[in-house]
Amino acid sequence: YYYSGRYQDVIDLATTTLLATRAPLLIAPAMNTNMYQHPATQQNMATLKTRGAVFVGPDSGRLACRTVGPGRLIDPMTILEACVPLLRAEKDLAGKRVVITSGATHEPIDPVRYIGNRSSGKMGRAIALEALARGAEVTVVSGPSEVAIPHNVKLVSIQTATEMAEAVASLMHECDIFVAAAAVGDYRVDAPAASKRKKSGKSLELRLVENPDVLALAGSDRKNGKIIVGFAAETDDLIKNATAKVKQKNLDLIVANQVNTPDSGFGSDTTTAAFVDSKGKVEELPNMSKGDLAEMLMDRVAKLTGAR
Ligand code: CTP
Numbered sequence: 562y563y564y565s566g567r568y569q570d571v572i573d574l575a576t577t578t579l580l581a582t583r584a585p586l587l588i589a590p591a592m593n594t595n596m597y598q599h600p601a602t603q604q605n606m607a608t609l610k611t612r613g614a615v616f617v618g619p620d621s622g623r624l625a626c627r628t629v630g631p632g633r634l635i636d637p638m639t640i641l642e643a644c645v646p647l648l649r650a651e652k653d654l655a656g657k658r659v660v661i662t663s664g665a666t667h668e669p670i671d672p673v674r675y676i677g678n679r680s681s682g683k684m685g686r687a688i689a690l691e692a693l694a695r696g697a698e699v700t701v702v703s704g705p706s707e708v709a710i711p712h713n714v715k716l717v718s719i720q721t722a723t724e725m726a727e728a729v730a731s732l733m734h735e736c737d738i739f740v741a742a743a744a745v746g747d748y749r750v751d752a753p754a755a756s757k758r759k760k761s762g763k764s765l766e767l768r769l770v771e772n773p774d775v776l777a778l779a780g781s782d783r784k785n786g787k788i789i790v791g792f793a794a795e796t797d798d799l800i801k802n803a804t805a806k807v808k809q810k811n812l813d814l815i816v817a818n819q820v821n822t823p824d825s826g827f828g829s830d831t832t833t834a835a836f837v838d839s840k841g842k843v844e845e846l847p848n849m850s851k852g853d854l855a856e857m858l859m860d861r862v863a864k865l866t867g868a869r
Contacts, residue, residue, distance in 0.1 A: 572605045585647035586614045594630035617643040643712045652696030653863040659692040660736040662743035664706030666722045671754035679827035680744035682706025687855035702728045722772035740790045741776035780811035796821040
């Protein structure tokens with residue numbers, strides 16, 4: 562990245578770098594809001610984009626010149642992540658549209674309370690990053706999550722399982738690969754209260770009704786050789802339960818995930834998992850980072866897309 566008061570210098574440098582090296586060029590602009598929004602800057606950025614430069618940021622917030630607005634240097638981790646797709650040579654998912662569900666769902670009890678789960682969204686995020694690096698066009702339908710969605714990924718934010726089902730249904734006609742990494746609430750409160758519930762000194766009973774199964778709905782729509790991948794979050798009988806889910810939900814592959822050990826499952830950076838395919842073939846994996854698991858998963862998915 563480059564921080565400069567003289568934006569034209571950056572344009573010149575960027576253009577000559579692109580032309581001379583043909584290396585991928587990532588630009589993270591950071592400057593005063595007026596300078597950033599100036600038509601000359603915007604036009605120059607558009608020119609660089611047509612020449613293949615990729616932009617990341619800027620962020621919005623407090624600036625060095627003590628004003629607030631767009632132009633703040635984006636978080637360095639985001640810049641680093643934006644480099645990953647540029648540096649990956651193998652683009653085996655180029656042209657593929659990948660839809661990923663991620664994070665938790667929140668089912669309202671009243672305007673201030675909900676039923677949720679412990680999903681952090683880390684696995685969905687890792688898969689999105691991996692798919693992006695392999696050249697795919699990625700959309701993440703995400704419920705509440707601890708982590709931000711990677712740069713250049715389209716984000717559809719939802720809260721409830723019903724909203725997730727609706728969002729996914731509207732995306733399925735433009736999807737080649739569907740990966741359900743979200744921890745979706747199986748039940749919702751039948752009639753959430755419109756106002757905050759007051760305690761009454763008595764016990765409270767909530768009637769729960771079953772939510773739509775987003776993955777099973779996706780599995781029932783197998784037009785155009787779509788690849789459908791699910792996860793199975795299990796505390797017991799990992800392989801047996803995952804094998805049953807592959808069949809029940811009509812999947813190509815499931816990632817069976819042990820979720821009740823400290824180094825695997827909800828919130829953890831690592832996970833112990835196994836792949837189970839549609840024929841019931843099991844591939845058990847050692848404990849590894851969610852990033853490594855995402856890479857192995859997308860290797861299998863790329864092979865499946867090649868076979869279709
Ligand atoms: N899933 C979904 N919609 C639901 C429930 C689950 O899309 N309403 C997806 C999850 O994203 C995951 C897979 O189905 O990819 C399996 O989820 P899991 O919670 O392991 O199992 P369930 O199907 O909910 O079954 P159970 O809770 O009985 O284990």
